[in-house]
Amino acid sequence: MPKDIIIELTINGKNIKAEQGMTILQAAQKNGIYIPNMCYDRRLKPYGGCRLCVVELEGQKRLFAACSTPAEDGMIVHTETPKLAKARKTVLELLLVHHPLDCPICDKAGECDLQDLAFKYGPSQSRFTAERKHDPERVDAPIVERNPNRCILCGKCVRVCAEHQGVGAINLIGRGFKTKVSPAFEETLNCEFCGQCIDACPVGALGAKPYRFRSRVWYMDEYEAICPYCGCGCTTNLSLREGRIIRARGKDGIGINEGNLCGKGRFGFDYIYSENRITTPMIKKDGKLVPVSWEEALQYVAKRLEDIKGKYGPSAIGAIGSQRCTIEDNYMLQKFMREVVGTDNIDSVARFGYAKAQKALEKAYDVDFMPIKWKAPLNADFMLVVESDITSTLPVWGLNFIKAKNDGATLVVADVKETKLARNSTQWLRIKPGSGTALLNGMMKVIIDGGLYDKDKTSAVPNFDALTAGLKEFTPQAVSNITGISEDAIISLARSYAYPGKRLIALTSNISENTKSMNTILAAANLAILMGDDPDTVQVPAEFSNTAGMWMSGVRPLSGGKDVYDMLYEPGAVKALYIMGENPIVTFQDAARVEKTLKGLELLIVQDIFLKEAARIADVVLPACSWAEKEGTFMSATGNIQKTPKLVAETGQSVPDWKIFRNLARVMNKDLGLKDITAIRAAIADMIVSGETKDIRRSFNPASYEVMETVSEEYPMFLVTSNILQHSGALSVLSKNLDSVVSDAYLQVNTKDAKKHGIHDDAFVRVKSKRGEVYLKAMLSDEVPEGTVFAPLHFAHAKVNALTYPSLNGGLPLVAVSIEAA
Amino acid sequence: MLSENAVKEIGLIRNKYHDAQSSLLPALYVVQKEHGWLSPEALKEVGEILNVPKAEVKGVSTFYAMFRHRPIGRHLIQLCTNVACMIMGSESLLNILKERYGLEPNGTTGDGRFSLVVMECIGACGTAPAMLVDTDFHDNLTEERIVNILEKYK
Numbered sequence: 001m002p003k004d005i006i007i008e009l010t011i012n013g014k015n016i017k018a019e020q021g022m023t024i025l026q027a028a029q030k031n032g033i034y035i036p037n038m039c040y041d042r043r044l045k046p047y048g049g050c051r052l053c054v055v056e057l058e059g060q061k062r063l064f065a066a067c068s069t070p071a072e073d074g075m076i077v078h079t080e081t082p083k084l085a086k087a088r089k090t091v092l093e094l095l096l097v098h099h100p101l102d103c104p105i106c107d108k109a110g111e112c113d114l115q116d117l118a119f120k121y122g123p124s125q126s127r128f129t130a131e132r133k134h135d136p137e138r139v140d141a142p143i144v145e146r147n148p149n150r151c152i153l154c155g156k157c158v159r160v161c162a163e164h165q166g167v168g169a170i171n172l173i174g175r176g177f178k179t180k181v182s183p184a185f186e187e188t189l190n191c192e193f194c195g196q197c198i199d200a201c202p203v204g205a206l207g208a209k210p211y212r213f214r215s216r217v218w219y220m221d222e223y224e225a226i227c228p229y230c231g232c233g234c235t236t237n238l239s240l241r242e243g244r245i246i247r248a249r250g251k252d253g254i255g256i257n258e259g260n261l262c263g264k265g266r267f268g269f270d271y272i273y274s275e276n277r278i279t280t281p282m283i284k285k286d287g288k289l290v291p292v293s294w295e296e297a298l299q300y301v302a303k304r305l306e307d308i309k310g311k312y313g314p315s316a317i318g319a320i321g322s323q324r325c326t327i328e329d330n331y332m333l334q335k336f337m338r339e340v341v342g343t344d345n346i347d348s349v350a351r352f353g354y355a356k357a358q359k360a361l362e363k364a365y366d367v368d369f370m371p372i373k374w375k376a377p378l379n380a381d382f383m384l385v386v387e388s389d390i391t392s393t394l395p396v397w398g399l400n401f402i403k404a405k406n407d408g409a410t411l412v413v414a415d416v417k418e419t420k421l422a423r424n425s426t427q428w429l430r431i432k433p434g435s436g437t438a439l440l441n442g443m444m445k446v447i448i449d450g451g452l453y454d455k456d457k458t459s460a461v462p463n464f465d466a467l468t469a470g471l472k473e474f475t476p477q478a479v480s481n482i483t484g485i486s487e488d489a490i491i492s493l494a495r496s497y498a499y500p501g502k503r504l505i506a507l508t509s510n511i512s513e514n515t516k517s518m519n520t521i522l523a524a525a526n527l528a529i530l531m532g533d534d535p536d537t538v539q540v541p542a543e544f545s546n547t548a549g550m551w552m553s554g555v556r557p558l559s560g561g562k563d564v565y566d567m568l569y570e571p572g573a574v575k576a577l578y579i580m581g582e583n584p585i586v587t588f589q590d591a592a593r594v595e596k597t598l599k600g601l602e603l604l605i606v607q608d609i610f611l612k613e614a615a616r617i618a619d620v621v622l623p624a625c626s627w628a629e630k631e632g633t634f635m636s637a638t639g640n641i642q643k644t645p646k647l648v649a650e651t652g653q654s655v656p657d658w659k660i661f662r663n664l665a666r667v668m669n670k671d672l673g674l675k676d677i678t679a680i681r682a683a684i685a686d687m688i689v690s691g692e693t694k695d696i697r698r699s700f701n702p703a704s705y706e707v708m709e710t711v712s713e714e715y716p717m718f719l720v721t722s723n724i725l726q727h728s729g730a731l732s733v734l735s736k737n738l739d740s741v742v743s744d745a746y747l748q749v750n751t752k753d754a755k756k757h758g759i760h761d762d763a764f765v766r767v768k769s770k771r772g773e774v775y776l777k778a779m780l781s782d783e784v785p786e787g788t789v790f791a792p793l794h795f796a797h798a799k800v801n802a803l804t805y806p807s808l809n810g811g812l813p814l815v816a817v818s819i820e821a822a
Numbered sequence: 823m824l825s826e827n828a829v830k831e832i833g834l835i836r837n838k839y840h841d842a843q844s845s846l847l848p849a850l851y852v853v854q855k856e857h858g859w860l861s862p863e864a865l866k867e868v869g870e871i872l873n874v875p876k877a878e879v880k881g882v883s884t885f886y887a888m889f890r891h892r893p894i895g896r897h898l899i900q901l902c903t904n905v906a907c908m909i910m911g912s913e914s915l916l917n918i919l920k921e922r923y924g925l926e927p928n929g930t931t932g933d934g935r936f937s938l939v940v941m942e943c944i945g946a947c948g949t950a951p952a953m954l955v956d957t958d959f960h961d962n963l964t965e966e967r968i969v970n971i972l973e974k975y976k
Contacts, residue, residue, distance in 0.1 A: 162875065168878050171877035173877070175886075182877075184862070184876040185862050
């Protein structure tokens, strides 16, 4: 329905304007008029289940549910009349027939819709009596608890889960009084544990276990903060009691996420309370890290840095920044390294992740940062997602793809793995791992050969001939061989992509993924340029909360310094390394090589919040404040610059990262000239431009399909790695809440492969590649096809990254492995 | 495990409808026709074939009274006990079933021959009492007649 038509109606004597197509409830809410409701959710289709939103319409006898009645021009609505009060009272009486009056021990009390409405409209005594329900509470699942007795069967949780999250783990099972919200067979809930159902529940039937019996709502203070995990930059509402964060939730309409959160954002905040937090500075003495004072630690760092600088020159010193530290922290790191140490050897793990996207987009469009558009999926008619599990890496942005598909857009997913997007797609093309680049090239070949591209717009773009020459070998037949899908599928995908309409290609570029390279993104950009589409039809998000901000603050070699590949994979390239907020032994590929380089350094300084693998082998460890313990700024994948406040006290003697650099500079007799966070912000204000892209200059860059390793007799299977939904890098495994969902690495093996190798579910498997071997627990699953196995990288002890290797540019870092039952 | 035929039939049903949800009920009929009831395994399989979450399959199947979630005997007796049939003596028919076959409402005979469901009105009030055996309709039942009829179902 056209939204731009404005209609006028009267609610409670007040004339209001609304868009055509809005329901009465939406029109009222938009104009600040309250109509009670329990089953309505802005994100979902109207349901009309609870009947509390009934209103009177003049000229009509019966009552209408405001949530499912379209507002019409000239309508005269009354929302509070004696007749309505009576109707609502009866509805509440009926809802309370089975509802236990256990508010004194219910965590929802104080913010419960049923309680509030019963207080407003309800009688103190119900005319109806019936046996109360007495189902056992279900606390067997991780994180989510269910109390079916309190449930009013509004179905909001069921609908959020199925319609909005694209999961459908729970449903209304049964009929009539016996109906219960439950997984299919009353089994223990096993879903993605996003917790959206908990926020949606209007009563206390669903709750967060970590919050269970922890507080009454009126004892808590609530603050808005920016989630520390991925590049979405969601606003999370944190509830604090006695200075401790005990709950996080999304609030309707707040932040770019408009109240949606994923499991990481909702439950992962507790990593800041991990036992592994570093509480004091430490120096290695006689091979052991011993606690020292800040003075001693800084003096020591200063002296050792001066020594190495004196002995080998400043270029023997390098630094690694963090995609999770704030803009201020990263800015001060690079300022310290450049101005005090005098080196340009500054880089980060993003070199193998988002930097590839940046490099590709710079080649294609001549811009060095292209923020994603939050609503891009919602404006597209045809979405193509190439080998990217967007609902795992940027879960809340990923929801927009599901919504767009539900609203009628076409979603095609090309992926070897059955991801959530694949399950929610219009069409899922199960291509062979790493063949996305070839698929995109194959599509272009079909489009060019068929003359389906935008000839006017491409005529001015340089390198068209080089592109067509590069595509020569990507005939449907050849691409069919590479991707494993039929020629017809490739041709029809190309044709439907070229069909007039608003197109979108989305893919991620993360270090944990080994099926894409810079060339994949180049190929996507080529395709978009070929079709004459705008650059924002290629959406490549920055991975973490401050990946974009870190890049912008200068944490990368700017004048010929060594990049992270040189520093970590070329032993001896640097003698000293200053690592801030990163654990290269877990997050970088080919762990053995990284560890060897780190161990061979003369000086390793690790400034972090946790004492983990890299910190344990460091010469100096400096305790930094975590996200909620310091004020700071993040730049999200959309280019939003958002401040996040200091909410809790520092752990032990930890100090914000930026302050450590300020102090260290002072100890080294240099003043960086920025004494507090206000000064830093003023200094970086000019440097950081968000979302503003300069003039775009398009060019074609042939993207070859370079496989760096292929399967052989000895290593006959492909190992695919990436982030999983419940975890993010190496940080989230320090969260007890998230660990209660997935606490260990695993290897997804197809059931047929498992049978062939005699591998049982949950039993150990030996996985070998050219670089090493590890033992992982098998998870039999048809999410992966025969010949492919999948493993997440988050878990340090599992060392999956001992099997993998890095790729800086266009090469596809595919990993061939062999598996056998251990 | 669903038979190859059933899987094929469900596939054909799926193609008839715009979305998977719409094809769910007819698909469940196929399964019930084949197995006599809807086992958890069968529900899961239907969900996988149609790409509908298994919780939704279970939710839909438990909403409708005609789907059975327990195994039943070879023949299903659905006896009406609504007002007209009750007045015309359906209660004594229930007694006969209990005495002769040991069959109680919602129960199955030990030899798996009959299952009994007491149902509300099958629209045969004029010729009450009435029952359905599988899909066959029988009315004007008497104690003698019901035994004679049932003897035909082995």
